[in-house]
Each structure stands twice: as C-alpha cells, then as structure tokens.
Amino acid sequence: MFASSHIHPIMVHFLIALVVFGFIADAASVFFRKEVCLSKTGFYLLVSGTVMAFLAWLTGTLFTSDLEGKAGEVMETHELFALITLGILIAALVFRIYLKIKNKEQSRLKWIAFALFGLGTISVLITGFFGGTLVYNYMIGI
Numbered sequence: 001m002f003a004s005s006h007i008h009p010i011m012v013h014f015l016i017a018l019v020v021f022g023f024i025a026d027a028a029s030v031f032f033r034k035e036v037c038l039s040k041t042g043f044y045l046l047v048s049g050t051v052m053a054f055l056a057w058l059t060g061t062l063f064t065s066d067l068e069g070k071a072g073e074v075m076e077t078h079e080l081f082a083l084i085t086l087g088i089l090i091a092a093l094v095f096r097i098y099l100k101i102k103n104k105e106q107s108r109l110k111w112i113a114f115a116l117f118g119l120g121t122i123s124v125l126i127t128g129f130f131g132g133t134l135v136y137n138y139m140i141g142i
Contacts, residue, residue, distance in 0.1 A: 023042070026042030078131050
C-alpha cells in the first residue's frame with residue numbers, strides 16, 4: 001500500500017540524480033566546448049533539480065515526523081543541509097538565468113555558476129548521507 005511517507009524518498013532520489021547528472025553534464029561542457037548540448041543539458045537539469053529540491057524539502061517538512069535523541073540530532077542536521085542545498089541551488093539557478101538573459105554564458109562569470117552548482121551537488125550528497133543514516137542506522141521510514 002502507498003503511504004504519504006513514501007513521497008519524500010521518491011522526490012529525493014530524483015533530486016539526487018538530476019543534480020549529480022546535471023553537474024556532470026556541466027563539467028563535461030568545460031572539456032567539450034563545441035558540444036553545446038552538454039551545457040544546455042546541465043542548465044535544464046539544474047532547473048529540474050532545483051524544482052525537485054523544493055519539492056523534496058516540502059514533502060520532508062509535511063510528511064515526516066519529529067524525532068528525539070540521537071536520531072533527532074541526525075534529522076536536524078539532515079534538515080539543515082536540505083535548506084543549505086535548496087539555497088545554493090536557487091542561487092546557482094538565478095545566476096545561471098542571469099547569465100543567459102545577459103548573454104554572458106561564455107564570460108568568466110560562468111565559473112561562479114559552475115562553482116555554485118558544484119557546491120549544490122556536494123551539499124545534496126551530504127544531505128542524502130544524513131537521510132540514509134536515518135533510514136539505515138535508525139530504521140526511520142522502514
């Protein structure tokens with residue numbers, strides 16, 4: 001049977017895949033500059049990943065319960081990194097859209113967007129680590 005508590009893990013798995021593969025596409029576009037599709041792919045995966053990050057945060061907030069003890073501490077860390085991830089991805093997306101609108105995607109400013117996307121990728125992986133710790137070490141959601 002499907003429960004509302006399953007919605008958050010579904011969102012999270014898509015989020016991780018979208019952000020990680022988006023960053024990989026962006027990184028590949030640095031090495032293969034003639035392949036414009038890689039940069040576009042990275043951009044669209046950043047858009048999708050940012051939307052999914054918001055949905056993952058929202059479903060985590062709405063459909064999970066508070067915990068106590070050591071598991072509660074891990075959950076607070078997980079929630080903190082979720083907000084950090086969301087903020088970084090929003091900043092990366094806004095900056096990338098700015099570069100696109102101003103037609104400055106090939107300027108040195110692209111490295112700021114690339115760095116933000118990289119930080120967002122690292123942050124989403126850290127968030128996933130703490131979420132996985134809740135599931136596998138404390139049997140939350142099983």
